[in-house]
Amino acid sequence: MTAMQVTFEKDDHDKRKRVVIVGAGFGGLSAAKQLGNQPGVEVVLIDRRNYHLFQPLLYQVATAALSPADIAVPIRGEMARYANVEVHLGQVEQLDLANRLVGTPDGGIRYDYLVLACGAKHSYFGKPEWEPFAPGLKTLEQATELRFRILSAFERAETTLDPVEREACLTFVVVGGGPTGAELAGALAEIARNVLVRDFRRIDPRDTHIVLVEAGKRVLSMFSEDLSQRALEDLADLGVDVRLQERVVEVDAAGVQVGDRRIAARTVIWAAGVQPSGLNQHLGVELDRAGRAIVQPDLSLQAAPNVFVIGDQAHAEQDGKPLPGLAPVALQQGKAVARNILRELAGKPREPFKYFDKGQMATIGKQRAVAETGKLKLTGLLAWLAWLFIHIMFLVNFRNRLAVTSQWVWSYAFGKRNARLIIPKTWRSYGDHGEI
Amino acid sequence: MTAMQVTFEKDDHDKRKRVVIVGAGFGGLSAAKQLGNQPGVEVVLIDRRNYHLFQPLLYQVATAALSPADIAVPIRGEMARYANVEVHLGQVEQLDLANRLVGTPDGGIRYDYLVLACGAKHSYFGKPEWEPFAPGLKTLEQATELRFRILSAFERAETTLDPVEREACLTFVVVGGGPTGAELAGALAEIARNVLVRDFRRIDPRDTHIVLVEAGKRVLSMFSEDLSQRALEDLADLGVDVRLQERVVEVDAAGVQVGDRRIAARTVIWAAGVQPSGLNQHLGVELDRAGRAIVQPDLSLQAAPNVFVIGDQAHAEQDGKPLPGLAPVALQQGKAVARNILRELAGKPREPFKYFDKGQMATIGKQRAVAETGKLKLTGLLAWLAWLFIHIMFLVNFRNRLAVTSQWVWSYAFGKRNARLIIPKTWRSYGDHGEI
Numbered sequence: 001m002t003a004m005q006v007t008f009e010k011d012d013h014d015k016r017k018r019v020v021i022v023g024a025g026f027g028g029l030s031a032a033k034q035l036g037n038q039p040g041v042e043v044v045l046i047d048r049r050n051y052h053l054f055q056p057l058l059y060q061v062a063t064a065a066l067s068p069a070d071i072a073v074p075i076r077g078e079m080a081r082y083a084n085v086e087v088h089l090g091q092v093e094q095l096d097l098a099n100r101l102v103g104t105p106d107g108g109i110r111y112d113y114l115v116l117a118c119g120a121k122h123s124y125f126g127k128p129e130w131e132p133f134a135p136g137l138k139t140l141e142q143a144t145e146l147r148f149r150i151l152s153a154f155e156r157a158e159t160t161l162d163p164v165e166r167e168a169c170l171t172f173v174v175v176g177g178g179p180t181g182a183e184l185a186g187a188l189a190e191i192a193r194n195v196l197v198r199d200f201r202r203i204d205p206r207d208t209h210i211v212l213v214e215a216g217k218r219v220l221s222m223f224s225e226d227l228s229q230r231a232l233e234d235l236a237d238l239g240v241d242v243r244l245q246e247r248v249v250e251v252d253a254a255g256v257q258v259g260d261r262r263i264a265a266r267t268v269i270w271a272a273g274v275q276p277s278g279l280n281q282h283l284g285v286e287l288d289r290a291g292r293a294i295v296q297p298d299l300s301l302q303a304a305p306n307v308f309v310i311g312d313q314a315h316a317e318q319d320g321k322p323l324p325g326l327a328p329v330a331l332q333q334g335k336a337v338a339r340n341i342l343r344e345l346a347g348k349p350r351e352p353f354k355y356f357d358k359g360q361m362a363t364i365g366k367q368r369a370v371a372e373t374g375k376l377k378l379t380g381l382l383a384w385l386a387w388l389f390i391h392i393m394f395l396v397n398f399r400n401r402l403a404v405t406s407q408w409v410w411s412y413a414f415g416k417r418n419a420r421l422i423i424p425k426t427w428r429s430y431g432d433h434g435e436i
Numbered sequence: 437m438t439a440m441q442v443t444f445e446k447d448d449h450d451k452r453k454r455v456v457i458v459g460a461g462f463g464g465l466s467a468a469k470q471l472g473n474q475p476g477v478e479v480v481l482i483d484r485r486n487y488h489l490f491q492p493l494l495y496q497v498a499t500a501a502l503s504p505a506d507i508a509v510p511i512r513g514e515m516a517r518y519a520n521v522e523v524h525l526g527q528v529e530q531l532d533l534a535n536r537l538v539g540t541p542d543g544g545i546r547y548d549y550l551v552l553a554c555g556a557k558h559s560y561f562g563k564p565e566w567e568p569f570a571p572g573l574k575t576l577e578q579a580t581e582l583r584f585r586i587l588s589a590f591e592r593a594e595t596t597l598d599p600v601e602r603e604a605c606l607t608f609v610v611v612g613g614g615p616t617g618a619e620l621a622g623a624l625a626e627i628a629r630n631v632l633v634r635d636f637r638r639i640d641p642r643d644t645h646i647v648l649v650e651a652g653k654r655v656l657s658m659f660s661e662d663l664s665q666r667a668l669e670d671l672a673d674l675g676v677d678v679r680l681q682e683r684v685v686e687v688d689a690a691g692v693q694v695g696d697r698r699i700a701a702r703t704v705i706w707a708a709g710v711q712p713s714g715l716n717q718h719l720g721v722e723l724d725r726a727g728r729a730i731v732q733p734d735l736s737l738q739a740a741p742n743v744f745v746i747g748d749q750a751h752a753e754q755d756g757k758p759l760p761g762l763a764p765v766a767l768q769q770g771k772a773v774a775r776n777i778l779r780e781l782a783g784k785p786r787e788p789f790k791y792f793d794k795g796q797m798a799t800i801g802k803q804r805a806v807a808e809t810g811k812l813k814l815t816g817l818l819a820w821l822a823w824l825f826i827h828i829m830f831l832v833n834f835r836n837r838l839a840v841t842s843q844w845v846w847s848y849a850f851g852k853r854n855a856r857l858i859i860p861k862t863w864r865s866y867g868d869h870g871e872i
Contacts, residue, residue, distance in 0.1 A: 007597065050591065067503035076635035086637045089591045106595050155486065155525045159542050161443065199512035201522045 007107025016042045016084070019341060020102050020111035022092050022279070024052050024075045027117035027311035027330035034338030036082030040345050043084060044109055046102070048091040050074055053140060056327060057391070059180060061143035062269075063187040064151065064195075068140045092118075095282045097304045113306050113341050116293075117334065118277030120312035120325060122270055123290075130251040134173075134268040137180055146269060150188070153267050154196060157203045164264070170208045171265040173256050175248050177214030178221070179362040181271035182231055185212040186364035189238035194366070211265070212242045213258055215272075219244070220362055220370065222324060227370040230379045234368045248272075274325060276313040283307075288315040288322070297352035299337055308337045318355055329355055363387045443543025452478045452520070455777060456538050456547035458528050458715070460488045460511045463553035463747035463766035470774030472518030476781050479520060480545055482538070484527040486510055489576060492763060493827070495616060497579035498705075499623040500587065500631075504576045528554075531718045533740050549742050549777050552729075553770065554713030556748035556761060558706055559726075566687040570609075570704040573616055582705060586624070589702045590632060593639045600700070606644045607701040609692050611684050613650030614657070615798040617707035618667055621648040622800035625674035630802070647701070648678045649694055651708075655680070656798055656806065658760060663806040666815045670800040684708075710761060712749040719743075724751040724758070733788035735773055744773045754791055765791055799823045 019035055021028045024047040032045045051072040060066040079085045094103030101108040122136030135142050135149075150172070157169035174185045192208035199205070212219070212235065218228040219235070219242060235242050243258060250257035255265040276292050285301050286294045292315035293301065299316060301307045310316075311330030316323050323329050332355055340350040359373025361383065369383035378386055455471055457464045460483040468481045487508040496502040515521045530539030537544040558572030571578050571585075586608070593605035610621045628644035635641070648655070648671065654664040655671065655678060671678050679694060686693035691701040712728050721737050722730045728751035729737065735752060737743045746752075747766030752759050759765050768791055776786040795809025797819065805819035814822055 050587065067505040069503040074635070076632075080634040087635075089595065151486065159525065196512075198516040199510070199523075 005107045006101065006110060014042070016040055017112040017341075017345060018042050018044065018110065019113040019115065019338075020044045020046065020109055021115040021117060022046050022102065023117035023119055023277075023311070023313075024049070024087075025055070025117055025119045025311060025330060026327045027119075027334040028115065029075070029078065030331045030334030031115050031117065031310070031338045032079060032082070032085055032334075034335050035341070036079070036085050038084070038342060041084065041341065042086070043082070044086050044088055044111075045075065045079065046088045046090055046092055046104065046109070047075060048089070050076065050089055051140075052078060055138065056179075058137050058140070058143045059184045059187055061140065062137055062146035062150070062184065063191055064147055065187070068144060072140060092279065095279065097284070097307060100306075111306075114304075114308070115334070115337055116277075116279060116283075116307065116309045116313055117311045117330065118279050118313050119330075120274040120276045123273035123275035124270065125273055127251070130270070133251045133253055134175060134256075134270040136270045137184065138274075146267075149267050150191075154200070154203070154205060156266070158200050166203065167209075168255065168264040169266045170203065170205075171211070171255070171263065171267075172208065173211045173213065173263055173265045173268045175213050175251075175256070175268065175270050176272035177212055177216065177219035177242070177244070178271060181212060181214070181269075182219050182235065182362055182364055184269060184271060185210050185235060185240045185242075186238055186368070189235075189240050190365045193239070206239075208239075210240045211258075211263060212240055213246055213248055213256075214242070214244050215247045217245060222360065223362070223370060223372060224377065227372060227377060227379065231362065231364055231370050234364045234370075237368075238365050274312065280309075280313060283309075290315075292322075298340055298350045299333055299353050300350075310334055310337060316353065323355055326360070328358060332356065361387050361390070441543045442537065442546060450478070452476055453548040453777075453781060454478050454480065454546065455549040455551065455774075456480045456482065456545055457551040457553060458482050458538065459553035459555060459713075459747075459749075460485070460523075461491070461553055461555045461747060461766060462763045463555075463770040464551065465511070465514065466767045466770030467551050467553065467746070467774045468515060468518070468521055468770075470771050471777070472515070472521050474520070474778060477520065477777065478522070479518070480522050480524055480547075481511065481515065482524045482526055482528055482540065482545070483511060484525070486512065486525055487576075488514060491574065492615075494573050494576070494579045495620045495623055497576065498573055498582035498586070498620065499627055500583055501623070504580060508576060528715065531715065533720070533743060536742075547742075550744070551770070551773055552713075552715060552719075552743065552745045552749055553747045553766065554715050554749050555766075556710040556712045559709035559711035560706065561709055563687070566706070569687045569689055570611060570692075570706040572706045573620065574710075582703075585703050586627075590636070590639070590641060592702070594636050602639065603645075604691065604700040605702045606639065606641075607647070607691070607699065607703075608644065609647045609649065609699055609701045609704045611649050611687075611692070611704065611706050612708035613648055613652065613655035613678070613680070614707060617648060617650070617705075618655050618671065618798055618800055620705060620707060621646055621671060621676045621678075622674055622804070625671075625676050626801045629675070642675075644675075646676045647694075647699060648676050649682055649684055649692075650678070650680050651683045653681055658796065659798070659806060659808060660813065663808060663813055663815065667798065667800055667806050670804040670806075673804075674801050710748065716745075716749060719745075726751075728758075734776055734786045735769055735789050736786075746770055746773055752789065759791055762796070764794060768792065797823050797826070 019041050021031055024045055029052050032043055035041050035043050051074050054071040057071045061068055076087050079087050090104035090106055092102055092104055100111050121138055124130045135145055153169045157166045160166050172188055174181045188210050192205040196205040220228050220231050246258050248256050248258055255263050256268055280287055280291055280293050283293055285303055288294055293309045294315045295309050296302055299308045299310055310333035312325040336353045361371035363369040367381050367384045369387045371378040371383040371386050455477050457467050460481055465488050468479055471477050471479050487510050490507040493507045497504055512523050515523050526540035528538055528540055536547050557574055560566045571581055589605045593602045596602050608624055610617045624646050628641040632641040656664050656667050682694050684692050684694055691699050692704055716723055716727055716729050719729055721739055729745045730751045731745050732738055735744045735746055746769035748761040772789045797807035799805040803817050803820045805823045807814040807819040807822050
């Protein structure tokens with residue numbers, strides 16, 4: 001590591017401890033909120049984006065139901081009421097745990113406590129060259145890129161005179177049968193069957209072929225077996241062609257190879273594995289097989305107790321099993337870490353983190369979902385209404401509930417999708433902004 | 437002109453006349469709607485975008501008040517109920533008036549009547565090299581690019597340690613004092629004073645310096661003199677530094693040169709001249725000084741009576757003066773052209789176009805606007821409420837009224853801007869989509 005110029009030094013007269021939080025996802029944001037306006041700490045919240053993203057609804061942007069701004073809130077806006085929180089827009093490039101420094105392009109930032117909550121990106125199982133042909137769905141740019149590809153494919157199908165190309169345009173392959181993959185496949189089927197059906201003159205969007213490829217034995221494998229089965233039936237009802245225990249062995253510009261069968265498809269979407277942020281490589285601590293940092297029961301690093309790792313970036317165990325990479329886990333971890341920091345500053349011992357599982361849900365098209373909490377299981381319309389209610393309530397914090405609710409009412413009641421915009425990224429003569 | 441392959445030939449058994457409309461702006465869309473479901477005609481509506489854009493509200497996207505999808509509707513959705521209208525996504529590259537052919541990358545399209553409604557883009561008065569430094573505001577891409585630049589400038593101001601750079605980041609120059617320029621300058625002042633004020637820790641967004649440069653004697657020169665004066669006062673109240681009768685002589689990466697004074701500004705926005713679509717060069721007819729095609733009283737070309745040119749692309753005169761480039765003009769012209777085509781097919785003579793001027797309005801920040809219709813003039817809160825009411829009513833056609841209304845209620849009541857997203861266009865490894 002090169003020596004870091006410290007531009008963001010601590011003020012000697014300031015007796016407060018500085019907590020630097022990297023990443024304003026569910027984990028980082030909840031930690032920052034918990035520390036907000038607490039005497040004794042100042043907080044620097046760093047993210048390379050200026051917004052916090054409600055990732056579970058990204059597939060709704062990709063399928064033109066919601067706009068980017070409906071599921072994203074400016075971080076500064078969220079932090080405005082906490083005078084002791086400073087938001088720093090930038091990419092963390094270096095970590096110097098020995099000298100307690102975080103490196104950004106603007107220089108080093110000194111910390112007393114460090115919370116790493118950088119999340120995860122897609123993993124192509126050692127085939128990064130597949131990414132251009134099969135984008136994932138973790139960022140807003142990816143969501144609008146997918147929206148562009150999906151809508152353009154229908155346009156191309158309408159225009160082309162070549163029946164082979166038309167079929168490839170109307171074939172969509174989703175790789176991975178977890179919540180993102182299942183929800184995307186369902187939403188795609190919904191669009192083709194209900195939204196676009198009267199839009200075209202030469203093609204019938206109902207001819208759309210949606211293939212969901214899952215290497216495992218069932219879709220939504222984190223749910224109980226009967227709910228997986230119900231989700232499978234719901235997908236089949238929507239006309240989705242689900243291929244279980246099949247493996248994608250090749251992805252290129254013309255389509256995918258599944259086992260020994262070739263599927264010509266202009267649009268391929270990756271919803272399979274994830275891997276944590278590259279920052280873990282700089283920690284010098286033990287990582288699990290997926291690359292997540294192995295943390296102590298209080299979510300700190302054994303080698304550096306003032307450094308915490310949470311969310312998708314961490315491997316935390318409970319009852320002998322690693323916790324899943326879900327928003328509620330990250331959220332609760334952020335809160336727990338912040339509380340432990342405050343306890344320690346008050347002279348109290350830290351407490352181990354305990355995840356409280358409120359259950360899980362996934363929606364498959366309109367009026368279909370699966371949900372389970374404890375022993376209670378819901379399916380069909382009831383599960384979907386529960387999904388809708390919980391998501392609207394959750395989005396209350398986003399201050400976008402009015403807009404999202406009205407979009408949804410509109411969309412579900414009239415089968416319209418307002419965000420059906422094809423916006424190519426060709427306005428490029430203005431130069432590269434760099435990733436900030 | 438190279439020979440065109442006709443891929444979209446007319447069906448001999450189809451006795452209907454084909455009307456090809458190029459451009460789905462206000463003019464083209466209103467013509468298509470008027471011809472929708474009319475026996476005797478089939479319509480091909482061509483646009484290089486898949487959406488119709490409500491251009492007068494673009495400045496609200498640029499200033500993070502609305503999302504792109506709030507002011508854009510998919511053209512196919514608008515045309516779905518007209519079985520005789522086919523939407524074609526593509527860029528018109530050639531015209532062959534002699535053979536009645538319109539050329540797109542997918543081949544030639546035969547027409548009986550042609551309606552050209554391609555609108556206008558910004559004109560840099562012979563200095564196209566200024567464009568990268570001072571984008572205009574005619575497209576959604578430009579609006580989101582401006583949003584990116586504006587929000588990034590505040591972020592950079594917060595981060596930088598260099599006071600000179602900080603000042604340049606907080607200086608915004610708007611070139612042109614027409615409606616777009618005045619509304620943009622007002623909205624920028626609103627953001628700096630009311631929206632961002634609690635977001636930053638190191639800068640005070642109220643230190644923002646907004647300069648509006650207008651070469652003429654007054655802002656909003658199409659309004660009567662006292663309303664121009666009132667708009668000028670409203671802008672001054674908001675802290676906008678209006679420079680009348682001054683001329684921008686140089687624009688570069690570091691700022692602008694106004695007369696013999698240099699203004700260092702990281703963000704420059706072009707809202708000065710416009711020029712019509714390049715297609716006019718291929719018409720072989722007389723153009724006015726601004727490049728608009730000179731049309732007959734019925735909006736057709738003298739040399740080709742079955743070709744109509746409308747909206748910003750046309751120079752139509754009324755009472756000896758050219759009609760202004762406004763949405764209502766284009767809208768009424770589209771309707772009139774469609775009616776004349778239907779009259780002609782019914783064996784009736786065409787009627788000359790007559791523009792009915794309902795008045796004009798411009799809004800300057802929150803609760804300030806100017807409006808006039810006939811001899812009635814409104815200013816201040818009353819004009820602003822009229823503006824709000826008329827725009828919400830207008831957007832009813834957009835089916836986005838719920839979302840837009842709720843965004844506006846939110847934004848005006850609580851001083852929030854939900855669409856405050858900085859989205860760099862760096863997701864470029866996926867290749868160039870081309871402009872479709």
